[in-house]
Amino acid sequence: MGRLGTYLTGLAIDGFISGSSQLEAALRFDLTFAEVEAEILELGFWPARYQRNRQSITCEGQLDLLRNTAAVIGCGGLGGYVIEELARLGVGRIVAIDPDVFEEHNLNRQLLATLGNLGEYKVTAAARRVRGINPVVVLVPHRTAFSAENGRELLAGATVVVDGLDNIATRVELIGICGELGIPLVHGAIAGWYGQVATQVTGDGISRLLSCAEAGGRGAETLLGNPPFTPAVVASLQVAEACKAILAQGKTASGRMQTLNRLEMEFEEIRL
Numbered sequence: 001m002g003r004l005g006t007y008l009t010g011l012a013i014d015g016f017i018s019g020s021s022q023l024e025a026a027l028r029f030d031l032t033f034a035e036v037e038a039e040i041l042e043l044g045f046w047p048a049r050y051q052r053n054r055q056s057i058t059c060e061g062q063l064d065l066l067r068n069t070a071a072v073i074g075c076g077g078l079g080g081y082v083i084e085e086l087a088r089l090g091v092g093r094i095v096a097i098d099p100d101v102f103e104e105h106n107l108n109r110q111l112l113a114t115l116g117n118l119g120e121y122k123v124t125a126a127a128r129r130v131r132g133i134n135p136v137v138v139l140v141p142h143r144t145a146f147s148a149e150n151g152r153e154l155l156a157g158a159t160v161v162v163d164g165l166d167n168i169a170t171r172v173e174l175i176g177i178c179g180e181l182g183i184p185l186v187h188g189a190i191a192g193w194y195g196q197v198a199t200q201v202t203g204d205g206i207s208r209l210l211s212c213a214e215a216g217g218r219g220a221e222t223l224l225g226n227p228p229f230t231p232a233v234v235a236s237l238q239v240a241e242a243c244k245a246i247l248a249q250g251k252t253a254s255g256r257m258q259t260l261n262r263l264e265m266e267f268e269e270i271r272l
Contacts, residue, residue: 004029004039016048023135034092034136038066049134050090061247062090066136068246069093071158073146073174075122076100077226078188079164080111081235082242083126086162087133089243094130094137097154098122099145109228146170151177160245162238163187166221175200175207184245184252188238192224193263195234199241199252204272206257230262 004025011021017040026036037047041063046054050062057065070091072079075098086094101121106113112125123141130139142154146165151173155161161178163185165171171187178185178200185200200206237258244250257270 005043008040008043008045012045016046016051018048022047034066037136038063041066064247065090066092068159069095069157070242071095071097071155071161072164073097073161074164074166075112075126076106076164076166077109077190077231078235081232082162082164082238083130084111085236085239087130087137089239090134092137094139095142095154095158096123096126096139097142097144097146099143109226109231146174148173152181155181155183158183160242161185162242172207179205186238186241188234190226190230190234191221192226193230193261195230195260196257197234197237197241197253198257199245199254201252201254204254233260233262
C-alpha cells in the first residue's frame, strides 16, 4: 500500500471516507478529487456520498461508473434530469450536447431551467449544476446540435448514449450512428402523460419502434405538451438503463420498448 492508501485508510470510519477528508487528501497529495475517489474505491472503502449506493452497486461497480463516460444528447426536459441523476450516481464523465438557451416555457418541466438563467446556454447551466453536485464528475459541454456530420466525433469515447432529443429525424440519425459505433443507446421520449423507453445494443435497431414524424419532424409533444412529472419518470428509467449498460448488470430494455401511460398508471411493452 502506498502513502496515499495508508493515509486514506487512517481517515476511514466504518468503511466510509467523508468528502472533506477526500478533499484534504487531494490537496495533500496534489491529486484531483476523482483520482482520490478512485483510490478510495480500489482500497474497498466508500466515499460517504455513495453510502446509499452500496446496497445496489458493488464497490467495483462504483469504480466502473467513475471511469466511464455517458453522452447526453439534449439538455432539456429529459436531458436535465438525466444529467442530474448521472452526476449523483457518480458517472465520471458526462458529454452534454445541446445548442439551445433556456426560455420561459422551459420552466414548467426542465430541471436546469430557473428564472435566473433564462437566455443562458443549457449546457453551461448543466456544467455549473454538476460542479455543485459532485466534484469528481467532469461535464464536457458542446453548444451545438447533434447531426450526422458531427455525431461520430461528439460520441467518441462514450460508453453509453442517452437520447434526450425532441425530434424524430435527428433521433433516427443518432440511432444509426450509435449502431455503427457499437455504443449502447438509451432512447426516451415524452408527450403529455405518456412516455417510452428502449435500449439499443449491438445488433439491435430500434428505428422501427419510433412513432411516425409529425409537425415537421417533431413528436407528439407538440400536440400533447409536457407536464413536469413525465420527463422526471422517463429520465429516471433512462438513467437506470444507462447504469445497467455501463455495469453489464441486470436486463436492459433491449429488443423491446416500454411505454408509460401515467394518466391510467399503465405500462405496456412492444417487442421487436
